[in-house]
Amino acid sequence: MKLHVPTLISRKREGEALDPAEIRLLVDGYTSGEIPDYQMSAFAMAVYFKGMNAVETAALTRAMLESGDVFEHPAGHPPVVDKHSTGGIGDKVSLILAPLVACTGVWVPMVSGRGLGITGGTLDKLESIPGFKVGISLAEAGTMLEKIGVVMMGQTDRFCPADKKLYALRDVTGTVPSIPLITASIMSKKLAESLDKLVLDVKFGSGAFMKTEADARVLADSMIAVGKEMGVEVHAILNPMAEPLGRAVGNSLEVVESLDCLEGGGPADLRQLVLDLAEKISPVPRVELEGMLDDGRARRKFDELVSAHGCNPADLPRLGDIHRAPLIREFPAPDTGTVVKVDAGIVGQAALQLGAGRARANDGVDHAVGFDQLVKCGEPIHQGHPLCRIHARTVVDFEIAEAMLGQAIVIEP
DSSP: OOOOHHHHHHHHHTTOOOOHHHHHHHHHHHHHTSSOHHHHHHHHHHHHHHOOOHHHHHHHHHHHHTTSOOOOOOTTOOOBEEEEEOOOSSOOHHHHHHHHHHTTTOBEEEEEOOOBTTBOOHHHHHTTSTTOOOOOOHHHHHHHHHHHSEEEEEOOTTSSHHHHHHHHHHHHHTOSSOHHHHHHHHHHHHHTTOOSEEEEEEEESTTSSBOSHHHHHHHHHHHHHHHHHTTOEEEEEEEEOSSOSSSOBSHHHHHHHHHHHHTTOSOHHHHHHHHHHHHHHOSSOHHHHHHHHHSSHHHHHHHHHHHHTTOOGGGGGGHHHHTOOSEEEEEEOSSSEEEEEEOHHHHHHHHHHHTSSOSSTTOOOOSSOEEESOOOTTOEEOTTSEEEEEEESSHHHHHHHHHHHHHHEEEEO
16 A cells, blocks of 8 residues: 555545554654655644544554554563553652552553653653663563563653654644644553553643643543553543642652652652552552552562662662752741642742753753642641742752742632
């Protein structure tokens, strides 16, 4: 079958449904370099305006995931499960959920990403643990799964190369916010893990990519439909990201908070979300998962994970000292009253300003900076009492972050 790309673009521009075989040829041609960027840009724009049905989106997803290497699990393997979040502020759920769920006897081959913009990345947080190696091969990951049941790694060069190429193109052509293209990008990377079950944490609000619950629902439904087309059980939970998750924002600070949760403590909202998501992909009930957090099993599994990735678990309790910002100061409340708003979007921008995130893909991140002991909505506060602690490199950074937090946190009498 020979593909005439201009005709295919025209048909999609007019809203026609494309055949899965055509979509496969398009993706294969683009990945190999036979189809140029300008034609793929036109195709992405046609999809942006006309959309795709579930069969088309599943065909795009399958072609993208099969453009490179996929996980191949041995015969008789346990159920393979994972979780994906569409991103948020203070969202360190993966660090807790992956080892917790691995305690139940399933395999968790979590391929994660880096932060970009205000959204933090799991890999950046893991790399605040001295020596944590995220760049491992699929063969190494397979060995780790057989040994400890969990791996947390970055995308290899041969893992969904079509997605990597198309995502970069969408970023510069104004076609990022397209539900079919977002769906195919997320699901191709997750389903290349050869999963049996997947749970999606779809965020909405000021600190999320999707600003409204309605938009989040459309995206969740699209990803569930693709999972159904491809024979994978997919669950989705919609979660507001109006305020940061937990009380810490920043790479090492979020790892410290995750360790608290893995030891049965931590903020209530973080623990609840971890359990809400974990129970969708675990073979054991919620009460048993709670027990694994409380009795140390989840923490011990995290230590095994850290060791397997080349680190010393003895470094974990010292993480606050290893990454200690030069300037750590409390931010006092200007008034007495009740906290009615902690704007996640502004908090994320403030963390970015401190250096906790990256504005461009090739930027570095500062593991030490950020916020902890952050107040939550609904809490009473007295004038002069701390709203949070700011961890900064310089006085100027601190003052900019303090001014931004002053906008983010609203107190009413």
